[in-house]
Amino acid sequence: MAETNDTVYHYSSPDGLKSILENKTLWFTDSQFLNDKSELEYYKKPLKRALDLLATERSEETSDTDANDLRGFTTHEDVYGIKEGSTPFSFDCDYEYCRYYMLCTAMDSDNITMWNHYTKNGAYRGYNLALDAVGLDAAVRRLDTKEVHLTHGRVIYDFDEQVQGFLSRYRELYQLYDQYDQAMKQEEYDYSWYGDPCDWLEEMKLRHVNERKVFTKNPAFAAENEYRFVLAIPNDFKGCPGLAKRYRMGDTGIVTPYIELEIAQPTEVFKRITVSPTVETELAKQGFIAFLRVLGLEGIGIEQSSVKLR
Numbered sequence: 622m623a624e625t626n627d628t629v630y631h632y633s634s635p636d637g638l639k640s641i642l643e644n645k646t647l648w649f650t651d652s653q654f655l656n657d658k659s660e661l662e663y664y665k666k667p668l669k670r671a672l673d674l675l676a677t678e679r680s681e682e683t684s685d686t687d688a689n690d691l692r693g694f695t696t697h698e699d700v701y702g703i704k705e706g707s708t709p710f711s712f713d714c715d716y717e718y719c720r721y722y723m724l725c726t727a728m729d730s731d732n733i734t735m736w737n738h739y740t741k742n743g744a745y746r747g748y749n750l751a752l753d754a755v756g757l758d759a760a761v762r763r764l765d766t767k768e769v770h771l772t773h774g775r776v777i778y779d780f781d782e783q784v785q786g787f788l789s790r791y792r793e794l795y796q797l798y799d800q801y802d803q804a805m806k807q808e809e810y811d812y813s814w815y816g817d818p819c820d821w822l823e824e825m826k827l828r829h830v831n832e833r834k835v836f837t838k839n840p841a842f843a844a845e846n847e848y849r850f851v852l853a854i855p856n857d858f859k860g861c862p863g864l865a866k867r868y869r870m871g872d873t874g875i876v877t878p879y880i881e882l883e884i885a886q887p888t889e890v891f892k893r894i895t896v897s898p899t900v901e902t903e904l905a906k907q908g909f910i911a912f913l914r915v916l917g918l919e920g921i922g923i924e925q926s927s928v929k930l931r
Contacts, residue, residue, distance in 0.1 A: 628892065629726040629848045630749040632735040638748045638894070642916060645887045647757075649722035649852050649880040652835055654871065657842075664834035667783035674784070675791050718857075721835055722880045724850040726752060728775060731926050734844040736897050747897040756889035757850060760882065766861040773850040776836050778843035786837075790829050798822045852880055893922040898929075 633641065641647060655661070727735050730751065739747025754773060761771040777783050802818045835851050860866060863883040871877040884890050896905045902925040909923050 627754055628730075629728055629752050629754055630730050630732075630735075630895070631724070631726045631752055632732075632738065632747060632749045634739055634747060638750060639912075641750060642887075642891070642913070642918065642921075645884045645916075647724055647882045647884060647890075649724045649850065649882065651878040652721040652723050652851075654875065654877045655723075660838060663839045664783075664830075664837040667780055667837060668787050668830060668834075670780075670784045671787035671791060674788055675795070678792075679795065719853045719855045720878075721831070722852040722854060722878075723835060724852075726848045726850070728846045728848050730895055731928055732844075732846060733928050736926070736928065739897060746899075749895045750891060751893035751895070753890050753892055754848075754850075756886075757884075760884055760886070760890060761852070763885070764861055764863050766858075766864070768855050768858055769861075769864065770853045771850060772832065772853070774836055774848065776838045776845075776847040776849055778838055778840045780840060783837050786833055787830075790833070791826065794822060794825050794829065852882075854880060887918060888920045891918065891921050893924065896923065896925050898926045 631641075631647075653661070727749075729735070730749065735749070736747060758771060758773065761769065777786060798818055798821070801821070832853075836849060838847065854866075858866070863885065865881050866878065867881050868876050868878055894909060896902055905925075906923045910919075913919055913921055
């Protein structure tokens with residue numbers, strides 16, 4: 622994903638942060654089980670606009686039925702990757718074999734919108750943990766498996782930017798498709814081993830939608846300034862040392878699948894703890910200093926939020 626950030630911030634409850642540090646693990650939640658269900662639908666708006674624009678462009682370039690097909694695809698289940706009336710992320714394609722698990726962070730170290738998620742009885746009771754994005758990426762790459770793929774980047778909130786993101790990749794795919802299709806028609810090369818061009822195009826379009834929609838979010842949430850790490854995990858993945866599929870009971874009483882990633886070199890990933898605005902700073906620091914010393918994580922810094930409450 623374009624535009625990566627070196628340091629990002631995972632906002633957490635006190636118990637959540639303690640678990641991360643104590644177990645030296647990070648959790649990636651199945652994207653179907655996000656707190657905001659509207660995310661599973663919102664991406665269709667910029668996608669539809671991108672496909673309409675592409676259909677107009679191609680109607681000016683070609684006389685075949687491709688442009689009309691694109692307009693039809695704006696409501697077609699294969700483009701959205703979701704069968705109408707089915708559970709989100711239940712794909713009706715042989716080549717769609719994986720699920721997406723997300724770790725959500727923010728690009729701001731002291732974001733009042735994020736702190737608001739951790740209020741209790743009118744007081745803030747949260748922390749954030751600064752994560753080194755390069756170190757986290759390296760931790761996944763060191764896993765003894767080639768089946769797991771990590772993508773990370775900022776979440777896009779601007780509608781026009783979302784449209785252009787979908788559109789630019791679709792343009793590239795159709796350019797490759799046109800070249801491929803033309804070469805086969807002219808029999809200049811034997812591309813038969815690639816398979817049918819239309820099948821290839823449909824697979825690539827669906828992959829693009831599935832990969833991009835997890836970085837597309839309603840502009841109403843722009844204040845969160847979110848940065849996401851997304852693991853693509855095959856459905857039949859059995860796990861490997863350092864990575865396991867697990868299940869927890871969510872706050873709403875729903876069993877939630879997640880991926881647990883062990884951080885073998887935590888000081889490469891865990892950089893700093895920020896204490897929320899109303900937690901008593903000095904006691905919080907002293908408690909964490911003692912806790913981190915026991916865990917062998919003395920290198921992690923601790924600081925107080927600079928947010929000024931009214």
